Every structure is written in C-alpha cells, then in structure tokens.
Amino acid sequence: DVSIKFMxxxxxxxxxxxxxxxxxxxxxxxxxxxxxxxxxxxxxAGVRPDLIRLSVGIENADDIIADIEQALNA
Structure with a gap:
C-alpha cells in the first residue's frame, strides 16, 4: 500500500x-x-483506504517539508 509505505x-x-x-x-x-x-x-464516510491525515506541528517548516519530500521519493 502506497500510503503505508509513505508513512x-x-x-x-x-x-x-x-x-x-x-x-x-x-x-x-x-x-x-x-x-x-x-x-x-x-x-x-469519505475515508478511503489510502487516506493519510497529516497534522503539521510547530517544528521548523523546512524540516517538515524535507521529511515529506524524502518519504514521497522513497
């Protein structure tokens, strides 16, 4: 599953x-x-099997973006 691999x-x-x-x-x-x-x-309910919920925290935005980008490319 793509969503689980991403996570x-x-x-x-x-x-x-x-x-x-x-x-x-x-x-x-x-x-x-x-x-x-x-x-x-x-x-x-609109909850597809590949749905991921992302909650952005208070960390440095560049760190969050870099992690998401590397996970998308994994």
Whole structure:
C-alpha cells in the first residue's frame, strides 16, 4: 500500500493514533480512528483506504517539508 509505505518512510514526522499534538504527525484513519467501520461504511464516510491525515506541528517548516519530500521519493 502506497500510503503505508509513505508513512513508514517518514523519519521526522511521527506516526500516531491521534493528531492532537504540537509535533508533526500522521495517521491512517482507516486502520486507526475509523477501524471499527466496515469497508462500505469507510467509503460512505469519505475515508478511503489510502487516506493519510497529516497534522503539521510547530517544528521548523523546512524540516517538515524535507521529511515529506524524502518519504514521497522513497
């Protein structure tokens, strides 16, 4: 899965189960916050299997951008 590979390639941005933090983080709603829903319910809710939620924190913007770029190119 492309979305999971991207998340696993991040080095600076943390993978979390919630995004209420001052640091940059990502989560995969289909397997975290919405895991109790069926595939049909996920689609009805607009939660595609490849959806990633990114919460940008207070770190240096260049560090965040560099991490996202390297993960996209991994």
């Amino acid at each position: 696993d390639s991040l080095e600076f941005v943390a993978i979390v189960t919630h995004v209420a933090d001052a640091r940059s983080c990502v989560l995969h709603p289909a397997s975290h916050t919405h895991r109790q829903l069926s595939d049909e319910q996920l689609m009805e």
